Amino acid sequence: MNNDTEMIMTEFILLGLSDHPVAQAIFFWIILIFYLINLLGNGLMVLLIITDSHLHTPMYFFLSNLSFLDICYTSSSLPQALLTCSTERTTISFMGCMAQIYICLYLGTTECLLLAVMAYDRFVAICSPLHYTVIMSxxxxxxxxxGTWGTGFILTLIPVVALPKQFCGSNVINHFTCEAQTLGHLVCGDTHFSDIISFMNGVLTLIVPFTFILVTYLRIGLAVWRIRSDQGWSKALSTCSSHLAVVGIFYGSAMSIYLRPKSKYTTDKDKMVSVFYGAVTPMLNPLIYSLRNKDVKQALQKLFGGKGSRY
Structure with missing residues (x-):
């Protein structure tokens, strides 16, 4: 495309579901409820892990990191989605849009790596229980x-450096928030190089950690297979099932969005799936861990004045 068609963008317009005002109003309340549940659930999880000495273990240390990460992740995008749903014309500055993209990429990348670290923790707990306290000091x-937070930042720099800065024609983003793939539709010129970099980054942040988790749980499964007691099976299942559920939800939704073939247009379905991905998964994390975890339930009883016993 010629240089005279290139534009220096100062702001973008976010469409949301402006063509469907009733659906947008309903979507606003759904996202608001999910966001409040996320803040309450993950905030409570962090509070429990900090205040209850029985939860001062490596597993809950990484879980507190996950909960804190989910609070930050949803807070970086959902307030913007709520604003888009509640106003007739939503604008965001160029710098604000770029900041939102980079922060979301950073937090999403860090969560991918953190889930892999949590899988390793479960591997050590089941396969090397006698050396667990030494290995996971x-x-x-x-x-x-x-290392997880730092590596996430470094991996985020890869697509940041490769992202084109020239935009053509319309400054309208067909989304609730500034989302990297949707913003890419407005980029001028040949995006072949940036597409390759984005795909490679997707492999590093999604495929590699997910493969590591699969291999880790395969080894856990082999170790559990050798356990002859029902008590051992039960302990292994309670230790890993919650994390496996979170991994399945998070990686399944992330791969369906970021590793599929690039489309030139963004549909209403794509927009809603993207926002739900950023809202539903973080909301479910504390629910999954608390509903299936005896220690967390007992910590809740203790926090709210219950008399639950740990023994």
Whole structure:
């Protein structure tokens, strides 16, 4: 495309579901409820893990990181989605749009890596229980957590550097928020290089950690297969089932969005799936862990004045 058709964007217009005002109003309340449940559930999970000494273990340390991460992740996009649904014409500055994209990419990438670290923690707990406290010492846990957050930041820089900065024609984004793939439709010129970089980054942030998790749980499954007692099976199932559920929901929805063939247009279905992906998965995490975890239930009883016993 010629240079005279290129534009210096100062702001973008977010469409949301403006063509369907009734659906947009309903969607607003659904997202608001999900967001409030996410803040309450993940916030309560962080509070429980900090205040209850029985939850001061590596597993809950990483879980508190996940809950804090989900609060940040949803807060980086859902307020914008709510604003888009509640106003007739929603605009966002160029810098605000870029910041939203990069923050969401960073937090999403970090969550991919954190789930892989949590799988390794479960692997050590089941396959090397006698050496667990040595392998997963507090020093190691802190280093792994810091490494996860740091690596997520480095991996986010890859698509940031490759993202074109020139835009053509309309400044209308057919979405509730600034979303990287949707913004890519407005980019001028040849996007072949940036598409390759984005795909490679998707492999690094989604395929590699997911493969690591699959291999880890395959080894866990082989170890559990050798357990002859019902008690051992039950302990292994309670230890891993919650994390497996979260992994299935998170990676399944993320891969369906970011690893599918790039489309030139964004449909209303794509927009809603994308927002639900950023709202439903973080909301379900604390519910999955609390409903299937005896320690968390007992910590809740203790926090709210119950007399639940741990023994």
């Amino acid at each position: 507090w020093r190691v846990c802190i280093q792994m957590a810091l």
